Amino acid sequence: MLLCIIFNNVYESSELTPSFGFGAWIVADSTTILFDTGGDGKILMDNIHALGLDPKEVDIVVISHNHWDHIGGLNKFLEAAKKDVKIYVPAKAFKDIQKEYPTANLVAVKDSIEIADGVWSSGEIKGTYNLLPIYEHALVLDTKEGLVIVTGCSHPGIDKIVKEVHKMFPDKPICLAAGGFHLGSAFKYKINKIADSLQKLEVNYIAPSHCTGKLATKIFCEKWKDKFVDLSLGRKFEIK
Numbered sequence: 001m002l003l004c005i006i007f008n009n010v011y012e013s014s015e016l017t018p019s020f021g022f023g024a025w026i027v028a029d030s031t032t033i034l035f036d037t038g039g040d041g042k043i044l045m046d047n048i049h050a051l052g053l054d055p056k057e058v059d060i061v062v063i064s065h066n067h068w069d070h071i072g073g074l075n076k077f078l079e080a081a082k083k084d085v086k087i088y089v090p091a092k093a094f095k096d097i098q099k100e101y102p103t104a105n106l107v108a109v110k111d112s113i114e115i116a117d118g119v120w121s122s123g124e125i126k127g128t129y130n131l132l133p134i135y136e137h138a139l140v141l142d143t144k145e146g147l148v149i150v151t152g153c154s155h156p157g158i159d160k161i162v163k164e165v166h167k168m169f170p171d172k173p174i175c176l177a178a179g180g181f182h183l184g185s186a187f188k189y190k191i192n193k194i195a196d197s198l199q200k201l202e203v204n205y206i207a208p209s210h211c212t213g214k215l216a217t218k219i220f221c222e223k224w225k226d227k228f229v230d231l232s233l234g235r236k237f238e239i240k
Contacts, residue, residue, distance in 0.1 A: 001143050002027040003150065003178065003237040006047045007038030007073065010209045011233035016047040018233050021069035022152055022180050022210040025053060028141050031116040034061045034077065035139050036152050039069035041076025048077075051234075055080040060115060064152025064179075065136040066093035067129075078104060088115055090124040092135040109137055112168050118142040122164055127155030138179075140165050143239045146175030146204065153180040153211050159197040166201055175239070176205040178231055184213030191216045195223050207231040 006016070007023030021039035025048070026032070038044045048055060058081055063071050066089070078085070084105045089097050091110040098106055112123035120140040127134050134155050141148040149165055151158060158181045162174065177198065183191055198206065207229035208220050221228045229237055 001029075001141055001148065001239045003148065003231070004051070005209065005231050005233055005235055006051065006053075007036070007044055008210055008231075008233040010212075012230075014232075014234035015050055016234045017043045019043045021072065023070075023073065024150060024179075025051075026139070026141070026150070028119050028143075029117060031059050031119060032057045033116070033119065033139070034058045035150055036062070036064050036070040037073035037077055039072035041073040044073035045076050045080060047233075056082045058082070058085060060119075061085055061087040062115070062121065062137075062139050063087060063089045063093075063097070064138065065090060065134060065155065066097055067134075067153065070152050071097070074101065074104075086115075088121055088137075090135040090137050092124060120168070122149075122161060122168070125156040125161060125164055127157065127160075129155050136161075138165065140168070142169070142172065143175060145239050146173035148176045148237075148239075149174065149178070151177070151179035151181070153182045155182055157194070158182075159194045159201075162198060162201050162203060174201060174203045176207060176229065176237065177203045178207035178209070178229070178237065180210030181208045181212040181216060183208075183216035184211055186213065186216060188215065188219070191219050195219055199223065205229050205237075207237065
């Protein structure tokens with residue numbers, strides 16, 4: 001399994017162009033997945049080409065939730081992708097996304113479902129954004145080192161998402177939780193509480209990014225020490 005961050009506002013030095021949003025290129029055995037498309041189609045495609053990747057190799061697109069910084073690059077990507085590539089979206093967002101992308105091959109996801117061999121959607125999980133409900137789903141990869149969980153913004157709470165995945169696979173260890181954790185405005189007490197919850201769930205490696213925030217990232221780094229993974233723009237996580 002290979003996880004490469006191709007769109008992110010969190011970056012150090014990289015040949016890629018940073019911008020607000022999140023997107024990951026994932027290869028799981030013979031399946032290539034684009035998880036989220038960032039907020040800008042030109043930047044997404046520039047980064048894909050800079051890495052020498054081919055959009056036509058993507059078998060599946062997964063959109064975590066219907067926010068511009070995760071779906072904004074979809075139009076440009078579809079222009080270059082193979083025809084009728086399947087795009088998995090939360091069921092509650094299906095109609096709104098369909099209005100924007102009427103010719104796209106959209107698949108509504110309500111419950112957890114295996115979308116490729118060893119690749120699952122968590123099913124949509126309810127969260128809130130600006131006091132309104134929002135539904136989000138995470139990507140779950142079953143690897144020889146355990147489960148890899150990739151999130152977009154974790155509006156339902158990263159601890160809640162990991163708990164839901166743990167219910168799906170109670171006997172499998174959690175190798176990595178990665179992506180946006182949406183803790184940029186959270187107080188230290190809340191961040192520590194969430195981090196403690198994840199440690200109780202025995203999340204082995206942690207890779208907060210995108211909307212996690214500097215304080216939360218620092219706390220996760222301190223708690224996970226050498227098991228903290230930097231997944232800023234252009235960085236990779238690989239299981240051979």
